[in-house]
Every structure is written in C-alpha cells, then in structure tokens.
Amino acid sequence: xxxxxxxxxxxxxxxxxxxxxxxxxxxxxxxxxxxxxxxxxxxxxxxxxxxxxxxxxxxxxxxxxxxxxxxxxxxxxxxxxxxxxxxxxxxxxxxxxxxxxxxxxxxxxxxxxxxxxxxxxxxxxxxxxxxxxxxxxxxxxxxxxxxxxxxxxxxxxxxxxxxxxxxxxxxxxxxxxxxxxxxxxxxxxxxxxxxxxxxxxxxxxxxxxxxxxxxxxxxxxxxxxxxxxxxxxxxxxxxxxxxxxxxxxxxxxxxxxxxxxxxxxxxxxxxxxxxxxxxxxxxxxxxxxxxxxxxxxxxxxxxxxxxxxxxxxxxxxxxxxxxxxxxxxxxxxxxxxxxxxxxxxxxxxxxxxxxxxxxxxxxxxxxxxxxxxxxxxxxxxxxxxxxxxxxxxxxxxxxxxxxxxxxxxxxxx
Numbered sequence: 001x002x003x004x005x006x007x008x009x010x011x012x013x014x015x016x017x018x019x020x021x022x023x024x025x026x027x028x029x030x031x032x033x034x035x036x037x038x039x040x041x042x043x044x045x046x047x048x049x050x051x052x053x054x055x056x057x058x059x060x061x062x063x064x065x066x067x068x069x070x071x072x073x074x075x076x077x078x079x080x081x082x083x084x085x086x087x088x089x090x091x092x093x094x095x096x097x098x099x100x101x102x103x104x105x106x107x108x109x110x111x112x113x114x115x116x117x118x119x120x121x122x123x124x125x126x127x128x129x130x131x132x133x134x135x136x137x138x139x140x141x142x143x144x145x146x147x148x149x150x151x152x153x154x155x156x157x158x159x160x161x162x163x164x165x166x167x168x169x170x171x172x173x174x175x176x177x178x179x180x181x182x183x184x185x186x187x188x189x190x191x192x193x194x195x196x197x198x199x200x201x202x203x204x205x206x207x208x209x210x211x212x213x214x215x216x217x218x219x220x221x222x223x224x225x226x227x228x229x230x231x232x233x234x235x236x237x238x239x240x241x242x243x244x245x246x247x248x249x250x251x252x253x254x255x256x257x258x259x260x261x262x263x264x265x266x267x268x269x270x271x272x273x274x275x276x277x278x279x280x281x282x283x284x285x286x287x288x289x290x291x292x293x294x295x296x297x298x299x300x301x302x303x304x305x306x307x308x309x310x311x312x313x314x315x316x317x318x319x320x321x322x323x324x325x326x327x328x329x330x331x332x333x334x335x336x337x338x339x340x341x342x343x344x345x346x347x348x349x350x351x352x353x354x355x356x357x358x359x360x361x362x363x364x365x366x367x368x369x370x371x372x373x374x375x376x377x378x379x380x381x382x383x384x385x386x387x388x389x390x391x392x393x394x395x396x397x398x399x400x401x402x403x404x405x406x407x408x409x410x411x412x413x
Contacts, residue, residue, distance in 0.1 A: 054367015
C-alpha cells in the first residue's frame with residue numbers, strides 16, 4: 001500500500017519528457033526570481049521611487065495583452081519546446097544586458113524599463129507554450145499530479161531564488177545577474193532536450209476565427225471564465241510584492257537579505273501546501289476550496305499590510321502563499337482539464353494575460369497607490385478588495401463554486 005502511495009505521489013515523473021520539463025522550468029523560475037529581486041532592490045536603491053517599482057511590473061505585463069492573439073496561435077501551431085527554449089534564451093540575453101550596465105556602473109531607469117519590455121515580450125510568447133506543453137507530456141490521469149508538482153517547482157524556486165538573490169546582491173550588484181544568466185542557459189538546453197510530443201494533428205489555416213477561438217471558448221465555458229477572472233481581480237487587488245522593498249528597508253528595517261526572506265515567505269507557505277496537495281489531492285468540494293484559498297490570501301494580505309513586526313509579517317506571508325497555492329492548484333487543473341488541446345495554446349495566452357495582469361499590473365496598482373496613500377494603505381485596501389472579490393465571484397459563478405471533483409467534463413476529449 002505504501003509503495004502504491006509513493007508511486008501515485010510521483011506519478012508524473014514516470015515520464016522522462018515531463019522530468020526534463022520540470023527541471024527546466026525550475027531553473028527558469030529560479031533565474032527569474034533572482035533577477036526580479038535584484039532589479040527591484042537596485043531600482044529602489046537608485047531612485048527611491050515607489051512608482052518606479054510599480055513600473056517594473058507594468059512594462060513586463062504590457063506585451064501580454066498587446067500580443068495575446070498572436071502568442072496563443074503560435075503556441076498552437078508551432079513547436080512548443082522550441083518556443084520555450086528560444087524565449088528562455090531571450091530572457092538570458094536581457095539579464096546579460098542588465099549585467100553589462102551594472103558592470104559599467106550605470107543603471108538608467110528608462111533603459112532598464114526598455115530591457116524589461118523585451119523580457120516581457122519573451123514571457124508573453126513563452127507563457128502559452130509552457131502552459132500548453134505540460135499536458136502533452138503526461139497522460140490525463142497524471143495531469144493533476146503534474147500540476148501540483150509544477151506548482152511545487154515554481155514555489156521552490158521562489159523560495160530559494162529571492163533569498164539567493166538577496167545574498168548574492170550583498171556580494172555586489174553584478175553577482176546575481178551573472179548567476180541568473182548561467183541558470184537561463186541550463187534551462188534552455190534542458191527545454192531543447194524534451195522529446196517532441198505526439199502530433200496534435202495538421203495545422204489549420206490561420207484566420208480571425210482561429211485566432212479568436214480562445215476567447216470564444218472562455219466566454220462560453222463559465223467554469224474557465226470564472227476561474228481566470230477570479231485570479232485576475234483577486235491578485236490585482238491583493239498583490240503586495242512590488243512594495244516589499246519598502247517594507248524591507250523602511251517599515252521592518254531588514255535590508256537586502258530581509259527582502260529576500262520576505263519574498264520567500266509566501267513561497268514557503270505555498271510549497272508546503274503544494275507538497276500536501278501532491279500527496280493528498282482535493283477530491284471533494286473543489287470549487288469551495290478555490291474560494292477559500294482566495295479568502296485566506298486576502299485576509300493574510302491585510303495582516304501583512306498593518307504589521308510592523310517582522311515575525312508577524314512573515315507568518316502572514318506564509319498564509320498568503322498557502323491560500324494562493326490552493327486557488328492556483330484548483331484553477332490551473334480546471335483550466336487544463338476543461339480546455340480541448342486544439343485551443344489550449346490560445347486559452348493559455350488569455351490566461352497568461354490575466355495572470356500577468358494580476359501580478360505585474362497588480363504591482364503597478366500597488367506602486368502607484370503607495371506613492372499617493374503610502375505602502376500600508378495600498379496593501380490593506382488591496383486585501384479588503386480581494387475578500388470582496390471572493391464573495392462576489394462565489395455568487396456570480398455558482399457552477400464554479402459547486403464543482404465537486406477535479407475531473408475533465410465529458411465534452412473534453
């Protein structure tokens with residue numbers, strides 16, 4: 001019985017293609033986190049501007065909605081492994097450019113924003129390809145396990161990455177960027193080594209109807225619409241990551257390493273929950289767990305916002321991560337299982353815009369609000385808004401709320 005449990009717990013790793021994908025995505029996220037925490041701290045050191053911290057998120061988000069119709073179609077028509085590898089290469093090149101400027105003793109904000117814009121374009125193309133590739137690497141019965149482990153890899157990297165970035169930044173601003181470039185190279189090589197998945201069928205001619213298919217599917221399938229839009233508005237209002245340099249330096253007085261610890265705390269809570277869900281998956285009341293996760297995230301955001309004590313803030317961040325992980329696990333599993341593979345790239349492109357909006361655009365909201373009302377007010381108002389969204393969406397999307405098990409509906413092949 002014990003061996004069967006262990007086998008089920010690691011079911012996705014029976015497939016070598018998924019194992020390479022898993023490690024590549026881990027290294028990729030690790031590198032992104034190191035770069036992100038370093039750019040944020042360096043920008044605040046150089047400018048002291050909460051608005052500029054918000055702009056870091058905005059410029060990375062803008063390419064997603066602008067290119068959404070293109071990126072999803074590309075992911076459905078072309079080699080998803082090659083797209084993933086090429087985009088990782090561009091991320092590495094962007095990080096190398098920031099490294100070169102840092103070594104030259106320069107950090108002009110608007111040049112950095114231009115580099116981050118290119119980085120955002122690469123992420124816009126990479127997101128749908130990566131999201132759509134995972135279901136091609138494991139059979140349906142192992143997909144839920146793969147989603148949980150994908151989240152674990154992402155969260156593990158977001159634990160180690162910010163702390164590592166803070167430590168490396170203490171050795172010199174150029175050090176974290178150097179390490180990140182090497183990690184991007186390794187991730188790209190692993191992505192290229194993923195065996196080509198089975199053919200998805202002959203490519204169809206691209207027309208407006210083809211491009212808009214993702215939108216039409218999302219609008220017609222209220223479960224997917226509700227899940228995607230819930231994440232958009234909840235995290236758009238609740239995101240406080242952009243303001244962590246302010247909390248680390250001015251409110252909690254923790255320094256660069258402290259910033260890394262603050263950035264890692266939500267991920268610690270999230271990976272604990274992800275590992276639990278990989279072993280004990282949600283089998284009943286999945287819709288209610290989705291809304292519960294969002295509510296916990298919002299409440300913990302309020303506690304973090306008002307706290308001026310480091311250990312209370314870190315505990316609140318742990319609960320933020322755990323609540324977010326529950327909603328991510330349910331939402332991503334539902335989206336993947338309820339979406340046919342032939343439109344999965346386009347649906348993933350729309351989903352990535354919503355995810356990007358909830359993160360990068362949420363950081364812009366937090367930064368601009370903090371520049372007017374202060375960081376504490378910006379975080380607390382966002383947490384209250386997240387709780388309100390959880391309540392409203394549970395009323396507006398009863399089909400999503402009432403979902404019991406995480407299984408594909410009969411109309412999805």
